[in-house]
Amino acid sequence: MATKHSRAASRLMISPAVLLLLGWMIVPLSMTIYFSFLNYNLLMPGAHNFIGFDNYKYFLTDPAFTTALVNTLVLVGGVLLITTVGGTLLALLLDQPIWGQGIVRVLVIAPFFVMPTVSALVWKNMFMNPVNGLFGWIATSLGLPPFDFLAHAPLFSVILIVAWQWLPFSTLILLTALQSLDSEQMEAAEMDGAGAISRFIHITVPHLARATTVVILIQTIFLLSVFAEILVTTNGGPGTASTNLTYLVYAQSLLQFDVGGGSAGGIIAVILANIVAIFLMRMIGKNLDA
Amino acid sequence: MARRVSTRRRVIVTALAWAMAFLIFFPILWTFLTSFKTEGEAVATPPHFLFFNWTLENYIEVNERSDYFLHFMNSVVISVGSTVLGLIIAIPAAWSMAFVPGKRTKDVLMWMLSTKMLPPVGVLIPIFLLFKNTGLMDTRTGLVIILTLINLPIIVWMLYTYFKEIPGEILEAARMDGAGLREEVIHILTPMAVPGIASTLLLNVILAWNEAFWTLNLTAANAAPLTAFIASYSSPEGLFYAKLSAASMMAIAPILILGWFSQKQLVRGLTFGAVK
Known part of the structure; x- marks a missing residue:
């Protein structure tokens, strides 16, 4: 099929996409790297002199950075824990023969389509608000004092909101994986006298391992960049209690107009994301051969 | 998996699955219900779940204001x-x-x-x-x-x-x-x-x-x-839950409907073909 002529045509067909993405990667990223070495604040006009690694030093030694790094890891880890454990349980449940499976599926998957600003504001006001929220009402009815989620457990609240958005994703992927499980293999194991638990451990778990890895890696990519949910609920606060790395870089760049410092923070975020990306790419790359 | 299961087990599993689905879907349902309340009713204690005067006022107001x-x-x-x-x-x-x-x-x-x-x-x-x-x-x-x-x-x-x-x-x-x-x-x-x-x-x-x-x-x-x-x-002023709900419903409804149609493609698209 591949003649010289079609080779040239194919190159021509691929090049717009490649050139655009190449430009998208190289131009802004090299600008960020360049800015990260400058003493450049939008509020202070004048020469932007070269200051070497000072921005990095400043950003990395800022106590807010350590908090943000820890918050980022807690946020990603917390959401992953809830969504993979909850998603596995839900997928196992939905894989059983039940009445109305189609409708159940549709209901479970719905939160994934809710835009981040809507879900964050609905949770913040109509559930977590200590005076008018449903959680407050439940607490009061049980004779407990209402709990101010966003003031006293801001990061946990953000984790809850984000986990609600991503639970459908992990459930759906794990369910898809479960449904591709070879039922003959299961029946054979059953005939050989393997109990339900042993079938689960020796057949289902290994089968789900790959899908779980994919879920974890893809979610991590998105969860490292959680932004809107924090912006509309806590603004990163109180203090920096719910600031993650993405939000810290945003605040440094667009609230304090520190182009140099924000750029250094951006590059650090890129490096962190790359570490995750390498693992994800290997997984997907392996699949490409198969 | 076409395995035969007892009706009793099926009833229990079905009830459990519906309960979980309801719990997960509840925030959207609650937003939907609140969008038809008056602002006063939206923050009423105890909350009114179904029995309130349904009104389209919020939708009209969000569109106008x-x-x-x-x-x-x-x-x-x-x-x-x-x-x-x-x-x-x-x-x-x-x-x-x-x-x-x-x-x-x-x-x-x-x-x-x-x-x-x-x-x-x-x-x-x-x-x-x-x-x-x-x-x-x-x-x-x-x-x-x-x-x-x-x-x-x-x-x-x-x-x-x-x-x-x-x-x-x-x-x-x-x-x-x-x-x-x-x-x-x-x-x-x-x-x-x-x-x-x-x-x-x-x-x-x-x-x-x-x-x-x-x-x-x-x-x-x-x-x-x-x-x-x-x-x-x-950062709103005054009571706004009902209006927030109406605006939210209008923002998510079209995509919820599209999304339900694309369930199957979602898995494939978001995992870059790694899970089909």
């Missing part, structure tokens, strides 16, 4: 525009990679995917300054460009996995029957490729509709799509 329609149209133009533009760029690329694969095809695909892993804050400042200096700030055009670029890798990948499934033997058979390249494309490839393209379109409209990093940072009054419009409710 804010430029709701403008923001809605911004969302439509930005999500559909960026997806269609992305498809125009991606279809030829995915097509040739699937049907005329070279030695480097895999590398190109993997590299494209890697651009998706770039965290947006890594390029926030340059894009922000470029937009400011070129007049793209707060314009639909600017957002269409950005969203096209960030979703292009997903579009190429999804199309690639669909095109890859079109059997090459069909082409050869057609060629043996004397079909020219033109007939080949129009009568054989296009009909087989349309479902894949449609799924890709659907999923990317959803992703673009809900994108909330660039839309929040690069828009103000003019080009703000619904994601940014809703965010303005984060």
